[in-house]
Amino acid sequence: MKVKKGDNVLIIAGKDKGRTGKITKSLPKEAKILVEGINMRKKHVRPRREGEKGQIVDIPAAMDVSNVKVICPKCGKATRVGYSVEKDSKNRICKKCKQVI
Numbered sequence: 001m002k003v004k005k006g007d008n009v010l011i012i013a014g015k016d017k018g019r020t021g022k023i024t025k026s027l028p029k030e031a032k033i034l035v036e037g038i039n040m041r042k043k044h045v046r047p048r049r050e051g052e053k054g055q056i057v058d059i060p061a062a063m064d065v066s067n068v069k070v071i072c073p074k075c076g077k078a079t080r081v082g083y084s085v086e087k088d089s090k091n092r093i094c095k096k097c098k099q100v101i
Helices: none
Strands: 008-011 020-027 032-035 040-045 055-060 068-071 081-086 089-094
Touching: 008 032
Parallel strands: none
Antiparallel strands: 008 020, 008 068, 020 032, 040 055, 081 089
C-alpha cells in the first residue's frame, strides 16, 4: 500500500467525496484504511450495567485504499505516490512536485 498511518488524504469516491482526513489505522492485508471522522457508521450498543440505557455511537468504518489520494505536505496538492530508490533507501515521492513525502 502506498499510504501509511498518519498521512493526510483526500477522499475521491463515496459519500464523503471531497473531504480530507488523517489515516488512523492501516489494514494492508485487506487493502483498507480508517480515516478519522470519515465514513462514520452508527452502532447500537447494549447497556453494560443494570439501570444504564443503551446508546447509538458513531464509529469509523474501514474504506478501500483506492478511494483516497495522499495530500503532499510540500505542495499541498492531492497526488499519486511514486517511489525513488537511492543507495539503500526507498522513498515515497509526490508525482507532482517530485519531493520526498
